[in-house]
Amino acid sequence: xxxxxxxxxxxxxxxxxxxxxxxxxxxxxxxxxxxxxxxxxxxxxxxxxxxxxxxxxxxxxxxxxxxxxxxxxxxxxxxxxxxxxxxxxxxxxxxxxxxxxxxxxxxxxxxxxxxxxxxxxxxxxxxxxxxxxxxxxxxxxxxxxxxxxxxxxxxxxxxxxxxxxxxxxxxxxxxxxxxxxxxxxxxxxxxxxxxxxxxxxxxxxxxxxxxxxxxxxxxxxxxxxxxxxxxxxxxxxxxxxxxxxxxxxxxxxxxxxxxxxxxxxxxxxxxxxxxxxxxxxxxxxxxxxxxxxxxxxxxxxxxxxxxxxxxxxxxxxxxxxxxxxxxxxxxxxxxxxxxxxxxxxxxxxxxxxxxxxxxxxxxxxxxxxxxxxxxxxxxxxxxxxxxxxxxxxxxxxxxxxxxxxxxxxxxxxxxxxxxxxxxxxxxxxxxxxxxxxxxxxxxxxxxxxxxxxxxxxxxxxxxxxxxxxxxxxxxxxxxxxxxxxxxxxxxxxxxxxxxxxxxxxxxxxxxxxxxxxxxxxxxxxxxxxxxxxxxxxxxxxxxxxxxxxxxxxxxxxxxxxxxxxxxxxxxxxxxxxxxxxxxxxxxxxxxxxxxxxxxxxxxxxxxxxxxxxxxxxxxxxxxxxxxxxxxxxxxxxxxxxxxxxxxxxxxxxxxxxxxxxxxxxxxxxxxxxxxxxxxxxxxxxxxxxxxxxxxxxxxxxxxxxxxxxxxxxxxxxxxxxxxxxxxxxxxxxxxxxxxxxxxxxxxxxxxxxxxxxxxxxxxxxxxxxx
Ligand code: ADP
Numbered sequence: 001x002x003x004x005x006x007x008x009x010x011x012x013x014x015x016x017x018x019x020x021x022x023x024x025x026x027x028x029x030x031x032x033x034x035x036x037x038x039x040x041x042x043x044x045x046x047x048x049x050x051x052x053x054x055x056x057x058x059x060x061x062x063x064x065x066x067x068x069x070x071x072x073x074x075x076x077x078x079x080x081x082x083x084x085x086x087x088x089x090x091x092x093x094x095x096x097x098x099x100x101x102x103x104x105x106x107x108x109x110x111x112x113x114x115x116x117x118x119x120x121x122x123x124x125x126x127x128x129x130x131x132x133x134x135x136x137x138x139x140x141x142x143x144x145x146x147x148x149x150x151x152x153x154x155x156x157x158x159x160x161x162x163x164x165x166x167x168x169x170x171x172x173x174x175x176x177x178x179x180x181x182x183x184x185x186x187x188x189x190x191x192x193x194x195x196x197x198x199x200x201x202x203x204x205x206x207x208x209x210x211x212x213x214x215x216x217x218x219x220x221x222x223x224x225x226x227x228x229x230x231x232x233x234x235x236x237x238x239x240x241x242x243x244x245x246x247x248x249x250x251x252x253x254x255x256x257x258x259x260x261x262x263x264x265x266x267x268x269x270x271x272x273x274x275x276x277x278x279x280x281x282x283x284x285x286x287x288x289x290x291x292x293x294x295x296x297x298x299x300x301x302x303x304x305x306x307x308x309x310x311x312x313x314x315x316x317x318x319x320x321x322x323x324x325x326x327x328x329x330x331x332x333x334x335x336x337x338x339x340x341x342x343x344x345x346x347x348x349x350x351x352x353x354x355x356x357x358x359x360x361x362x363x364x365x366x367x368x369x370x371x372x373x374x375x376x377x378x379x380x381x382x383x384x385x386x387x388x389x390x391x392x393x394x395x396x397x398x399x400x401x402x403x404x405x406x407x408x409x410x411x412x413x414x415x416x417x418x419x420x421x422x423x424x425x426x427x428x429x430x431x432x433x434x435x436x437x438x439x440x441x442x443x444x445x446x447x448x449x450x451x452x453x454x455x456x457x458x459x460x461x462x463x464x465x466x467x468x469x470x471x472x473x474x475x476x477x478x479x480x481x482x483x484x485x486x487x488x489x490x491x492x493x494x495x496x497x498x499x500x501x502x503x504x505x506x507x508x509x510x511x512x513x514x515x516x517x518x519x520x521x522x523x524x525x526x527x528x529x530x531x532x533x534x535x536x537x538x539x540x541x542x543x544x545x546x547x548x549x550x551x552x553x554x555x556x557x558x559x560x561x562x563x564x565x566x567x568x569x570x571x572x573x574x575x576x577x578x579x580x581x582x583x584x585x586x587x588x589x590x591x592x593x594x595x596x597x598x599x600x601x602x603x604x605x606x607x608x609x610x611x612x613x614x615x616x617x618x619x620x621x622x623x624x625x626x627x628x629x630x631x632x633x634x635x636x637x638x639x640x641x642x643x644x645x646x647x648x649x650x651x652x653x654x655x656x657x658x659x660x661x662x663x664x665x666x667x668x669x670x671x672x673x674x675x676x677x678x679x680x681x682x683x684x685x686x687x688x689x690x691x692x693x694x695x696x697x698x699x700x701x702x703x704x705x706x707x708x709x710x711x712x713x714x715x716x717x718x719x720x721x722x723x724x725x726x727x728x729x730x731x732x733x734x735x736x737x738x739x740x741x742x743x744x745x746x747x748x749x750x751x752x753x754x755x756x757x758x759x760x761x762x763x764x765x766x767x768x769x770x
Contacts, residue, residue, distance in 0.1 A: 022053055083239055086110075090243050094250035100124075103254065104222075107247050108136050111224050114243070116235040119204060119227035123160075125220055131159040132222060139227070143203050150199045151192065160189050175245060177212040177226075177237045187211060187225055205229045210237075212244045216252040276372040283366050285311045285322070297352075297375050301345035317341035317349055329358040329369060339376070351380045406591050410452040417445030450754060455592040458520075459575065462599045469514045469603050470739065476542055476553055477502060477509040479518060484540065486758060487526050496533055503543035504553070511553055512627045516752075517600040521608075524593040525557035525620045536560030536617070544626055552606060552623035560617040569610050573598045597622070651676035652698040652768060657687035657714065658730070659706050663755070667701060670757050674764060684709025688717045691725060699764065700727045702747065704738060712745040719746035726767045730755060 120138040184197035280289040290304040356371025491498035529538040542555040612618035681687035704711035729742035729750040
């Protein structure tokens with residue numbers, strides 16, 4: 001019996017063997033009629049042979065089928081092997097691509113080919129507007145025009161907000177390819193109207209749409225959609241699923257890389273440009289990292305490369321401070337605004353504030369310290385400044401209170417005098433001498449109060465920066481003589497000598513400076529000398545001193561008075577400070593004279609100082625630059641002589657334009673001996689009319705504040721018809737700008753109110769001296 005051949009036997013060999021056996025049997029059968037001897041054994045044998053032949057034929061057929069099946073499975077095996085190779089290849093490629101675009105282009109070619117789709121769209125999630133937009137289209141080129149006109153816009157402008165995608169993500173945008181029952185309308189998440197979708201499907205001949213999302217760990221990166229015409233079916237869906245999954249992983253990595261690179265770039269930028277210094281140190285203090293800003297903090301003395309790897313302890317001024325910082329960090333893990341001092345390369349110290357954190361490794365051990373520090377030198381300085389400003393403010397507050405108390409005393413005392421003696425004057429039956437005595441008290445009190453008010457006005461103008469320097473020719477000899485003459489009676493009254501020791505020859509005595517200010521300085525010093533000298537003498541004088549580049553007129557006022565302790569010789573020139581002197585109440589005075597004098601001297605470009613011995617006397621010195629302008633220098637100004645009315649060229653026709661009765665009376669009396677004819681105007685208009693009606697008027701004393709027409713306007717009108725008349729404006733003492741405005745309006749000169757008789761005479765001398 002022939003055994004069935006094992007299927008593994010070579011088929012062709014077996015087939016030829018069967019064929020050979022079959023042919024042998026055939027030959028035996030054909031010979032049978034010839035022998036004509038048929039015994040039973042032979043017949044049985046023959047029958048068995050026939051059965052064998054049938055069995056062989058059956059086997060042959062079976063083998064043929066097996067051969068066909070083997071061929072089919074060999075082919076399918078080959079296909080599977082190809083698919084596996086494709087997957088292996090694609091997974092390698094997808095992970096190896098450099099950009100997201102490369103991934104999409106690869107997907108484009110592979111998925112279209114595998115799916116056998118007629119059309120394909122790859123879309124991408126766009127982080128900027130949180131929506132998906134078309135990225136690559138396949139197969140629609142020839143229909144673009146029609147699609148765009150049906151859609152009414154560029155197909156690439158279709159945006160599907162990602163939250164709408166997310167809504168569907170679990171159901172539709174699965175990781176396996178699926179058929180969209182709703183076609184294009186469903187694909188656009190109903191963003192494109194159904195009618196338009198149907199029209200587009202018609203244009204493209206689409207029957208079926210499939211889609212798959214590129215999703216990795218819950219993140220959506222985009223997707224692929226496939227369009228099939230009638231009769232076409234999706235192929236290789238398993239492969240599409242797998243490649244899409246590989247693509248999702250590759251896309252997730254690329255996006256992660258992209259954001260990592262962007263973050264790295266961002267943090268690198270911060271690290272490079274940060275003003276504070278970023279640092280990392282190991283727990284043993286070794287510097288692991290430093291930002292380049294260390295160069296700025298160390299004023300260019302260190303770079304980060306200089307310091308990385310070095311022990312941070314070496315740069316602490318106080319190593320204990322670092323130790324304490326570590327202890328603190330171990331306790332709280334974090335410190336903020338911890339102040340330390342670092343040592344720079346040149347040994348200088350930099351005040352720094354550190355904020356740091358202790359980083360712990362996964363095993364719970366301290367790993368390193370990271371933090372930032374910045375220079376707080378300026379902050380420290382500001383704190384110091386603030387402290388000292390606070391001390392000064394407190395001090396100045398204390399001094400101001402003392403000053404106010406003093407000023408209040410200075411105003412109340414003379415006021416009491418004025419009111420008290422005025423009341424006494426009303427008493428009936430007073431003798432002439434008594435009346436004179438009371439009036440003299442009232443005068444003195446008035447003078448004292450006026451001084452205080454003048455000082456206050458001056459200091460406030462100086463503080464407000466409104467005190468101007470008005471330069472004119474100043475004859476120093478004349479000034480000193482005038483003052484000597486003026487103050488001599490006061491000295492005599494007190495029983496002290498008043499000497500002049502002047503070293504300026506008449507031809508050297510004229511300089512260009514501010515006459516009023518020099519007068520004020522000298523007056524202040526002389527008054528103080530008189531005030532603080534109970535007996536002995538005072539001396540005033542000036543000379544020229546030469547410095548390297550400039551010459552100065554140096555004046556001195558010397559006395560044999562009470563003197564000033566060394567500790568206060570500086571302070572007495574400061575505002576408010578000297579008012580604090582304990583025994584000041586003994587001496588009257590606002591306590592502002594020297595600070596005003598100092599301000600004036602400095603305005604004129606000079607210096608003021610004192611040399612003094614307590615109990616023996618003081619000498620005050622001040623200098624002003626000796627500036628002489630040849631063109632202004634002439635010899636017409638003679639030595640002043642207050643008693644020289646008789647040498648005026650003539651008696652004058654004077655107009656006093658003044659609305660205040662007291663001032664008018666004062667001037668009328670003061671000018672009595674110089675006057676030929678006196679005119680009085682109460683308003684600006686009256687003044688203009690009087691000058692116009694009386695062309696012989698020589699001098700107008702023009703008050704600025706008058707009813708109807710002010711002094712400036714009245715002067716302007718007078719100047720329209722009379723340029724010769726001398727107009728002297730009476731300006732308010734405390735108001736800046738009045739004097740300039742007066743000159744501008746056409747006045748020849750100005751004199752400050754309240755008017756001083758001597759000044760008035762000097763002014764008149766200036767214009768009418770023979
Ligand atoms: P006042 O004299 O009104 O107090 P000053 O500013 O003129 O203000 O002077 C400030 C202080 O300087 C005076 O209070 C006084 O203590 C001291 N002083 C000024 N001049 C003299 C002087 N010639 N002799 C002694 N002390 C003087």
